[in-house]
Amino acid sequence: MLGKTAGGLFWMFRYLERAENTARMIDAGLRISLTRSSAAESEWTSILSSTGLRGAYEANYGRSYDGPRIIDFLLRDPSNPGSILAGIEAARENARLVRTALTREVWEAVNECYMVLKKVLANPIEDRDLPRVLQVVRQRSAFVRGASHGTMVRNDMYNFSRIGTFFERADNTARILDQKYYILLPSVRLVGSASDNVQWETILRATSATRAYQTLHEGENDPKAIAQFLMLDGRLPRSLKFCYGKIAENLGYIEQEYGERSTSHALVDSICARFRAHDMNAIFDYGLHEFIADFLRDSAALGRQIEIDYRFIE
Amino acid sequence: MAKKPDYFDEMYGRGSTPRAPFEDYAKWFDGENNARLLEKSAEAEALFRLIGVTFNVYGDPDAAERLIPFDLVPRIIAAREWAKVSKGIEQRVRALNAFLHDIYHRQEIVRAGRLPAEMLARNDAFLPEMIGVTPPGDIYTHIVGTDLVRTDDNEFYVLEDNARTPSGVSYMLENRETMLHMFPELFSKIKVQPVSQYPQSLRRSLMACAPNACSGRPTLAVLTPGIHNSAYYEHAFLADQMSAELVEGHDLRVVDGRVAMRTTRGYKPIDVLYRRVDDDFLDPLTFNPDSMLGVPGIMDVYRAGGITIANAPGTGIADDKAIYSYMPDIVEFYTGEKAILNNVPTHRCSDPEALKYVLDNLADLVVKEVHGSGGYGMLVGPAASKKEIAAFRIKLEANPGNYIAQPTLALSTVPILTDAGLAPRHVDLRPFVLVSPQGIEITPGGLTRVALSEGSLVVNSSQGGGTKDTWVLEE
Numbered sequence: 001m002l003g004k005t006a007g008g009l010f011w012m013f014r015y016l017e018r019a020e021n022t023a024r025m026i027d028a029g030l031r032i033s034l035t036r037s038s039a040a041e042s043e044w045t046s047i048l049s050s051t052g053l054r055g056a057y058e059a060n061y062g063r064s065y066d067g068p069r070i071i072d073f074l075l076r077d078p079s080n081p082g083s084i085l086a087g088i089e090a091a092r093e094n095a096r097l098v099r100t101a102l103t104r105e106v107w108e109a110v111n112e113c114y115m116v117l118k119k120v121l122a123n124p125i126e127d128r129d130l131p132r133v134l135q136v137v138r139q140r141s142a143f144v145r146g147a148s149h150g151t152m153v154r155n156d157m158y159n160f161s162r163i164g165t166f167f168e169r170a171d172n173t174a175r176i177l178d179q180k181y182y183i184l185l186p187s188v189r190l191v192g193s194a195s196d197n198v199q200w201e202t203i204l205r206a207t208s209a210t211r212a213y214q215t216l217h218e219g220e221n222d223p224k225a226i227a228q229f230l231m232l233d234g235r236l237p238r239s240l241k242f243c244y245g246k247i248a249e250n251l252g253y254i255e256q257e258y259g260e261r262s263t264s265h266a267l268v269d270s271i272c273a274r275f276r277a278h279d280m281n282a283i284f285d286y287g288l289h290e291f292i293a294d295f296l297r298d299s300a301a302l303g304r305q306i307e308i309d310y311r312f313i314e
Numbered sequence: 315m316a317k318k319p320d321y322f323d324e325m326y327g328r329g330s331t332p333r334a335p336f337e338d339y340a341k342w343f344d345g346e347n348n349a350r351l352l353e354k355s356a357e358a359e360a361l362f363r364l365i366g367v368t369f370n371v372y373g374d375p376d377a378a379e380r381l382i383p384f385d386l387v388p389r390i391i392a393a394r395e396w397a398k399v400s401k402g403i404e405q406r407v408r409a410l411n412a413f414l415h416d417i418y419h420r421q422e423i424v425r426a427g428r429l430p431a432e433m434l435a436r437n438d439a440f441l442p443e444m445i446g447v448t449p450p451g452d453i454y455t456h457i458v459g460t461d462l463v464r465t466d467d468n469e470f471y472v473l474e475d476n477a478r479t480p481s482g483v484s485y486m487l488e489n490r491e492t493m494l495h496m497f498p499e500l501f502s503k504i505k506v507q508p509v510s511q512y513p514q515s516l517r518r519s520l521m522a523c524a525p526n527a528c529s530g531r532p533t534l535a536v537l538t539p540g541i542h543n544s545a546y547y548e549h550a551f552l553a554d555q556m557s558a559e560l561v562e563g564h565d566l567r568v569v570d571g572r573v574a575m576r577t578t579r580g581y582k583p584i585d586v587l588y589r590r591v592d593d594d595f596l597d598p599l600t601f602n603p604d605s606m607l608g609v610p611g612i613m614d615v616y617r618a619g620g621i622t623i624a625n626a627p628g629t630g631i632a633d634d635k636a637i638y639s640y641m642p643d644i645v646e647f648y649t650g651e652k653a654i655l656n657n658v659p660t661h662r663c664s665d666p667e668a669l670k671y672v673l674d675n676l677a678d679l680v681v682k683e684v685h686g687s688g689g690y691g692m693l694v695g696p697a698a699s700k701k702e703i704a705a706f707r708i709k710l711e712a713n714p715g716n717y718i719a720q721p722t723l724a725l726s727t728v729p730i731l732t733d734a735g736l737a738p739r740h741v742d743l744r745p746f747v748l749v750s751p752q753g754i755e756i757t758p759g760g761l762t763r764v765a766l767s768e769g770s771l772v773v774n775s776s777q778g779g780g781t782k783d784t785w786v787l788e789e
Contacts, residue, residue: 001577001578002559002561002565002575002576002577002578003565003576003577003578004562004564004565004576005559006578093541096366096541096546096550097541099366099550099554099560100553100554100559100560104365107366108364108365111364111365111366112364115364156578258578258579310578311576311577311580314564
């Protein structure tokens with residue numbers, strides 16, 4: 001397989017995952033602004049930070065954090081290269097680049113995703129249409145994932161697609177935690193305060209983990225348990241541990257297929273070891289914020305290393 | 315149906331009853347409802363969009379991807395008609411390859427006085443870098459698209475021999491897939507020769523031309539200028555169908571005397587490169603130094619037998635307009651037979667007698683620049699005003715050697731589906747020809763391009779032309 005193709009698959013699935021995650025965050029932000037308007041502004045700025053787009057937003061609109069404007073910015077604003085629409089376009093452009101590596105089903109799913117969203121996001125979205133539009137984003141992205149799961153041969157092409165998906169997903173969960181870590185700290189715990197409950201809910205909502213958490217924890221909102229769930233619970237498909245398990249697994253298949261280990265394997269192993277070796281108490285002792293910052297740094301290094309090891313670019 | 319008696323219609327001839335090849339189709343069509351067919355037409359369009367059978371329009375970001383309109387009335391050719399056409403094409407393509415070998419070696423045709431030496435010497439499409447080079451298998455034009463027009467029951471003319479990088483074959487294939495998908499019942503009633511074997515034939519044909527340096531199974535790649543090229547869909551489609559890698563210039567470099575592609579596991583040599591990049595851009599060290607689309611040093615590897623390039627560099631000389639007028643001689647010189655297919659009679663204005671004839675008959679002729687393309691700098695006499703003709707006369711008299719002239723042909727029509735039912739429109743045909751040391755293979759039919767506006771003779775997709783599925787019937 002061409003290095004360019006591996007890179008194209010990796011990025012195609014990263015962009016799709018990112019668009020889907022941004023849709024989840026908008027959904028969570030919308031929820032908070034509907035239920036607690038006083039908290040809305042700080043929630044929107046935190047979402048802008050989580051998506052890494054706060055700088056781009058402020059460059060365009062200054063420091064006025066107006067909900068509808070931020071929603072439009074995240075969804076479709078042409079001045080925002082990180083908008084959902086731009087992400088879908090980038091995913092589809094990568095899909096065209098790697099067209100020969102995709103099955104017809106996967107190509108059609110991503111092409112249709114693009115055609116539908118281009119139409120849906122051609123104009124600003126009215127409030128009443130927003131939940132439906134966000135659902136379309138999540139659903140269309142899931143269709144592509146489903147088509148690839150159901151039709152792609154399990155070889156290096158599939159592995160690079162999966163690595164892209166989980167790399168982006170873990171990055172997203174970590175960025176949300178990075179923004180919200182302070183409300184999960186035991187030291188500042190104000191058990192049961194309405195404010196914290198809403199904040200905790202937002203985190204769970206933004207990672208589509210609300211129902212799963214409640215089922216597994218019998219509805220008891222506990223910051224430590226939430227942090228543990230999103231970071232170390234191998235059952236949750238958006239937890240850091242789960243995503244890194246998948247990245248390690250797919251890199252492992254590539255190792256088997258190619259018959260050689262690369263530096264990426266060592267990096268991913270060291271990240272995975274961290275999730276095995278520590279429980280939440282140890283992480284709180286070390287410092288939750290520091291732990292997440294370390295993770296983001298090491299995961300960025302892994303991303304660069306994969307690009308080098310598998311010759312995405314010259 | 316309104317008839318234009320001055321054109322030959324392939325469905326109705328010059329009368330009002332269907333010609334034999336269209337009989338069964340006409341029967342089926344009469345039982346159909348126009349509204350249903352128009353719905354099918356919209357369905358086909360949605361399908362093309364989903365599959366992504368689009369072409370890019372340069373400099374128009376809002377409409378970056380367009381569909382070539384597809385008309386769902388097939389063009390039907392009888393087996394007997396096709397047999398003659400394909401025999402003629404085969405003869406012509408064999409002559410083209412012999413001609414290319416000759417002009418890059420001993421130039422016997424010039425020595426024999428059948429082609430003036432200046433036709434080569436003063437021609438940009440003649441590549442001195444190819445002199446003395448014999449491509450693997452001695453094949454120059456692995457893929458040819460011979461553009462044909464029909465003027466009557468038995469009259470076919472070759473308009474152009476596309477010997478560089480003919481495009482459009484993906485439309486031929488997708489058009490058939492779409493018709494099979496939409497009208498399966500037609501194909502059980504009417505026996506149509508298949509075209510779907512083309513990608514495998516192309517693969518086989520290219521693999522048979524592997525270079526000496528190749529050991530084992532040849533590695534095949536398709537070289538594209540990239541996703542912004544107007545024919546990118548086709549490049550990806552063919553690579554996919556042939557299980558070949560789709561590469562761009564920046565994926566390639568010369569490693570140990572071979573052209574190699576950057577894979578996830580390092581550089582891997584390519585044996586056969588089906589390039590969809592023009593000669594000029596192929597190698598910045600040999601040709602256009604600013605090219606980012608090619609591979610520096612590929613020509614050296616090529617000359618040393620390290621890679622097969624299809625089509626070979628320098629084949630453009632064979633589809634040059636100036637050379638075109640010599641094609642009947644070229645066919646005869648290399649095959650010893652009279653050309654089966656007609657050339658459009660071409661007056662070379664460099665010849666004083668021809669010039670006089672052209673000047674006397676400007677209002678009836680099409681006059682073209684020898685090296686022009688895309689319809690620029692040409693005069694279409696019957697459609698031009700007196701003033702335009704007078705202005706052109708001055709240009710022609712000033713530099714007659716730069717022009718050729720041809721009669722305007724009465725192109726045949728085939729009906730298309732309109733809101734008001736069937737209506738005749740002018741068509742041409744591009745059959746696709748594969749050449750390998752094992753022989754010449756012509757896919758039955760080809761790509762029919764159709765001018766969608768009434769009376770128009772311009773079938774080019776860049777100017778609003780559409781396409782049709784082309785059926786060659788079984789014996």
